[in-house]
Amino acid sequence: xxxxxxxxxxxxxxxxxxxxxxxxxxxxxxxxxxxxxxxxxxxxxxxxxxxxxxxxxxxxxxxxxxxxxxxxxxxxxxxxxxxxxxxxxxxxxxxxxxxxxxxxxxxxxxxxxxxxxxxxxxxxxxxxxxxxxxxxxxxxxxxxxxxxxxxxxxxxxxxxxxxxxxxx
Numbered sequence: 602x603x604x605x606x607x608x609x610x611x612x613x614x615x616x617x618x619x620x621x622x623x624x625x626x627x628x629x630x631x632x633x634x635x636x637x638x639x640x641x642x643x644x645x646x647x648x649x650x651x652x653x654x655x656x657x658x659x660x661x662x663x664x665x666x667x668x669x670x671x672x673x674x675x676x677x678x679x680x681x682x683x684x685x686x687x688x689x690x691x692x693x694x695x696x697x698x699x700x701x702x703x704x705x706x707x708x709x710x711x712x713x714x715x716x717x718x719x720x721x722x723x724x725x726x727x728x729x730x731x732x733x734x735x736x737x738x739x740x741x742x743x744x745x746x747x748x749x750x751x752x753x754x755x756x757x758x759x760x761x762x763x764x765x766x767x768x769x
Contacts, residue, residue, distance in 0.1 A: 618647045632707060637663075644659060663762065673750040673751065674751055685738055
């Protein structure tokens, strides 16, 4: 343990862990905050600052779950577009639109994905507005389901970490 770690009391470490987990939970919903990675960082810091409180297995499980949040989010977006009849251009458009919409908060993220999918379907796939709108709605629904998946995984990660800390 380092000299800095020696100076931190357990309540301070627990407060830091709780703050990072809270930010991680918020980040699973809010764009711009890396949700699951913050929870993983909380577990690693807690393990480093208070050895024995968090097991290596917990850190490994949280690392896998952190990667799963990214995969689940991407899969939900792609499947949403595909399920509602969109093609590869709609998927690309939804991604670009979401990236642009990121600057306008959570609603901008969803609106950007919808607008991007609709625009690409109409311009590049030459689909009618009704069909393009279906793909756009699929993109929006996929984003919402992806957010729910991220939040669910973040809650599970936080519960796992708390259980590991509390059960010695």
